[in-house]
Amino acid sequence: MPKIILNHINKVYPGTDGTKALEDINLTIEEGEFVSILGPSGCGKSTLLEIIAGLLKESSGDVFLGNEKLDGPSKDIGVVFQDSSLFPWRTIRKNIEFGLEIGKVHKEKRKSTVDKYIDIVNLRGFEDKYPHQLSGGMKQRAGLARTMVNNPEVLLMDEPLGAVDYLTRLSLQDEIVDLWKREKKTIIFITHDVSEAVYLGTRVVLLSPRPGRIRRIFEVPFSRPRNRNDENILEIIDEIHKEINSINAPKLEEKLEYIL
Numbered sequence: 001m002p003k004i005i006l007n008h009i010n011k012v013y014p015g016t017d018g019t020k021a022l023e024d025i026n027l028t029i030e031e032g033e034f035v036s037i038l039g040p041s042g043c044g045k046s047t048l049l050e051i052i053a054g055l056l057k058e059s060s061g062d063v064f065l066g067n068e069k070l071d072g073p074s075k076d077i078g079v080v081f082q083d084s085s086l087f088p089w090r091t092i093r094k095n096i097e098f099g100l101e102i103g104k105v106h107k108e109k110r111k112s113t114v115d116k117y118i119d120i121v122n123l124r125g126f127e128d129k130y131p132h133q134l135s136g137g138m139k140q141r142a143g144l145a146r147t148m149v150n151n152p153e154v155l156l157m158d159e160p161l162g163a164v165d166y167l168t169r170l171s172l173q174d175e176i177v178d179l180w181k182r183e184k185k186t187i188i189f190i191t192h193d194v195s196e197a198v199y200l201g202t203r204v205v206l207l208s209p210r211p212g213r214i215r216r217i218f219e220v221p222f223s224r225p226r227n228r229n230d231e232n233i234l235e236i237i238d239e240i241h242k243e244i245n246s247i248n249a250p251k252l253e254e255k256l257e258y259i260l
Helices: 045-053 092-096 098-102 107-120 136-148 166-183 194-200 231-259
Strands: 002-012 020-030 034-038 060-065 077-080 154-158 186-191 203-207 214-219
Touching (some): 020 045, 034 194, 092 136, 166 186, 166 194
Parallel strands (some): 034 186, 077 154
Antiparallel strands (some): 203 214
16 A cells, blocks of 8 residues: 655756756556665755655655645654654653653553553663663654654654764664664665665665666565665665666766866
């Protein structure tokens, strides 16, 4: 069953030059899918995520959540950004339960829900700490829990692992997959890391440089847990790199011709 439908999405930023960020994006994401959106910096990945989240208005086209046309933020769509944006004056527990407080959820229900996600993201024992007392990886876990307590149907993740060290990144990748399998959410994951996109996704959507267009969609039909060194995984990674090189090659040839 389709969960997110993007129908001819275009985004042009106002100005004298009318910068075009996205062009004719058409994509259907099924319920329960984990879709990685991959592309170079400036290709419109984050712009597309903000449009899906209802935080930014498309210039033309439509976004659907199931059969419902979206015209703004939805309680059924949660967002995790690269910066966890935790409130420094609140403990980790208080940060995680913030959305439930705003929603006037009963205190006992808030506590049980927050406790559940503290355990899921492996922050038990750190719930009474403040953000400055946690590592980057722990802050990202807290940011993820803060989004998940609101029980969104769709989870949008905008390069959430970009600011953590390599080993923490690998660990968090596995934790995100475990969360996806346990909670049965639909996840759209933005990244510029090819290996990460393939390891996590059931599909990888490759965007071209600006204006962002869907260049190609790669299926990743392998069961989990996955082995990062599996030859099938490495074959898809190699195929994506070849596609990226084919995008960049004409530009390189133009530059060489100009230099000569």
